[in-house]
Amino acid sequence: MERREEILNYITHRPGITFRELARALGLGIGDLQYHLRVLEREGKVFSRKLGKRRYIFPAGFEGEYEKLVIAISTESRRRILLLLMEGSKSQSEIANAIGISQPTVSYHMGELKKLGTVRDRREGKKVVYSLSHDPELIARIIQNYRPGIWETLADRLIDLLTSIGDGND
Structure with a gap:
């Protein structure tokens, strides 16, 4: 019971966490986590959605448009693509070049983002040419609220960039 409360608390604070992420974060075996999640789902405390090969877990009451957006930002590549599209529409090759991934990988992620209704x-x-289907401010708010680590990473990169520019001017 205590373990289940720990799992529920973790999901509540990190809606949209993937099954594998949850298992790693809590140090649980796959079978153990599956058992506890089945009980929590039967009790109506959590629900899950599957997209591709990943299973995303949410606390009860999280259904709706935010659910799809949280899934959309769940991987670093998709977050980076969405952040890039916040600047404006981009072609597949522009996206690939800007974030340093192959065009087939961009195509895969764009297909997933289109299924979620996040891009058109x-x-x-x-x-x-791809563009956002949602207000960029809403996407930024979702990233900030549900994946706050990205802001820390972006801040660190900005500091590194500013430091390197400062070093070059001395």
Whole structure:
């Protein structure tokens, strides 16, 4: 029972956490976690959604549009893509070049983001251009509230960048 309360508390503070992330974070075996999650789901305290090969776990009452957005920001590559699209529409090659991943990987993530209704695409000649389906401020708020570690990472990168610029000017 105590273990289940720990699991529920963790999910409540990190809605949309993946099954594997939860198992790692709490140091639980797969079978042990599956058992406790089945009990919590039967009691109506949590629910899960599957997208691709990942299972995302939410506390009860979290259903709705935020659910899809939290899933959309659950991986670093998708967060980086969404942050890039906050600047404006981009083609697949622009996204790949900007964040340093292959075009097939971008295509995969864009397919997942389209399924979630987070991005939309349009043809411009031979290329496909992607844009956000949601207000950028809403996406930023979701990232800040549900994946706060990203802001720390971005702040660290900014500090490193400013420090390197400062070092070069001396």
